[in-house]
Amino acid sequence: MPGTPYPKEQMHRIAYTKLTPDQILEKLGPAAKSGPTSASALSDVFAGKSIRIVTDNGGPALAYKFSGNNRLSLAENGGAAMDAGYGALTLGNIVFFSHLIPGTQRGYAVVVDQKTNLATAIELWFSGYEDNREVQREVYYGYVDQPGEEAPKGRHAATDRVEGKGFYWKQDAGPETLEFFPSAAYSNFVELSRFGGELSFCAPSDYIKINDDYYIYTRTECEFSGTFTAYVMDLNRIQQAGVRLGFDASDALEYYVFRGKGEWLGQHAHFEKFGDERGNPVPAAAPGQTAAKGARRVYRPFKTMAKMTKAEVDAACAKRTVAFPVRTSGPAAGMGGNLGPNTDFLAGKTFTLRYDHAPAIEYRVEDAENLNWRKEGDANWTKARYQAWESMPGVIMFGHLLEGMPDHDGHAIVADFDQGLVTCFNGYLNTPYFANEAGVRTLFGVIEMEGLIPPKYNRHKFTEEMLGRAVSQNYAPNLTSMHLYATPHSLSWIIFTDTDAGGLEWSGPGAYVKIRDGLFFMYWLEEACNGTLGTILVNLHTMRDVGVGYNCGPNGLSMSAVGAHERLAGEFDIKRFYQVPTTGGAA
């Protein structure tokens, strides 16, 4: 059987082994001696040379002697020299090299600008976090000491200048990725070749400016394999040179330096004040405190999420199930802070939503907040609290819980009464991985109501029109996020800091349905996260969204409303990467 491009489990579902320090040390041993592998020829730019890198703020002094293109000796802070394998690659005047330190779980990735003699040394180590396989890093800025010469005054520096960019990369060994930088602290990557490109994932990242043309980027795949990637990128030639260090899903060591070539996919807006080019917008330490070595703020949703059984879900839902709790004003309104007014459009109406591949649901709507529903054919009606919004004339979004359903279903519905069409995101619980993690079925269908003739064949459809776009959502002052529609089946969300820099970011499976021109109904699942099903109806004309969140946790089941003012931040040109090529099969 020919293989597919898809893994058995997506990255967020892989139960990565908890490697011990001894196991890691053993696996690193050979690579520390031989150096990283490389599909491209290693550079001998430093062969036969000695350099001494001095770093600021108590960072290490690194005295290197390079012999050939794969052997070096290093004396740290004037200590004894030790021998190791290394690999170096160049990109213009920039040299990137990496090595491990034999007998330890440590190593370095080093960038030297031969023109300015400025250097950045990234110290790397394992077993620095409770998950030993997660690579830790500390970035040191400095320079190559030139005996008899004054130290250069400039330094490479953390920056937000990469924020908003997106690239397609193909490495020399074959891996292809899409990489988006919608944050100055995190990044979003799509593993096109390793994982089939279905989902995008997010990782804490560093962005370091070498000069206006060259930047250093890092990411650590926290919450996943813990693998570390760093590279220098040339923004004009769209080339990269870097290193990958970590353990894959089968615990095999990946330690190689790579070259890559890519394509520029676009630039979307970022929202810091003009002139604010600072990096590291999410400080590792609280104000007034000093960050520990390697510290950074990492969003760890899988670690912190409640993981419940079916019995626990049933008990929690029995204890508390609430739909659209009374809205508060001010900060307590949270994600409902910019929610528009409800509509009573449905009040007094009787209609049936007939889905193509799910039971039809009959409705008798009492008023603007109460309705009665039943499955077609059932004798009894069930009363439910609902809320509705008219996002575009004739298009009503509403949601309600379906009390009594074994999987505690909730429906987020968009009904176009001018077209007679309906789409429902049917949320449900008791899903395979964690019972409180929401699943979703997308139901397409028609509205049946007296005086309304629905279409026979036409339906709302999944769309790729939103793909590549970034749209910000301001729910309330200081409560702003941005969606990046990164793949046809997932989206990521970026949380802005108090200075409106892109901060923490995460992603989940999602889908997009076109309701009308400029009106899109979409969902995302916070899998291995909070388990929430988020749904929003985005009106690109009014730049407002309304939506319904469906969540189950130890405090019970809830359906709540969200609403935001939006801004279109831009669009990446990525649709072509998700087309199935007209190749393959047996010749």
Added chain:
Amino acid sequence: MSPKEKAAASTRRSFLKRGALLAAPLAAVAAPAAILVDDELRARLARLENEAAIRELHQAWLRRINAGAGDAAMLDPSVSGIAPDHSAEPDAIEVAADGKHAAGRFYCAVETATEIPQDSTLGQMARAQGSGFLRRTERRMLKVEYAKTSGVWEIAKAELAPA
């Protein structure tokens, strides 16, 4: 003493005498007036000293509020900063006649920071990155009542009113 010297002394004495005579009625009425002036000066001095002490107390209190020392609790726990509003009316401190009570009125820009509810992923992520507060700045009038106990001014009551 020569006759010339006698004459000069006599003239000087008579001048002094005349002056004394002229001054006498003035001194006779100035004695109670001086006491009044003295009282007024003392009262004015006391008032100025009280106002200065209250102003110092007020400034120290604002510094603690702006430093997040928790001193805004009596006002509103969400208050995270108070800055003078120089475009508004000047500050006013009125010390009561008993010298033991006073009231202050200060126009200011009040920053509030209210914790974003943690019941959403967005709220949790905002908190995780060190923010997670809704911040607002509004022009308000800060009304403060002071009391002097054992010679030391203290804030008895403080409230924010619409500016």
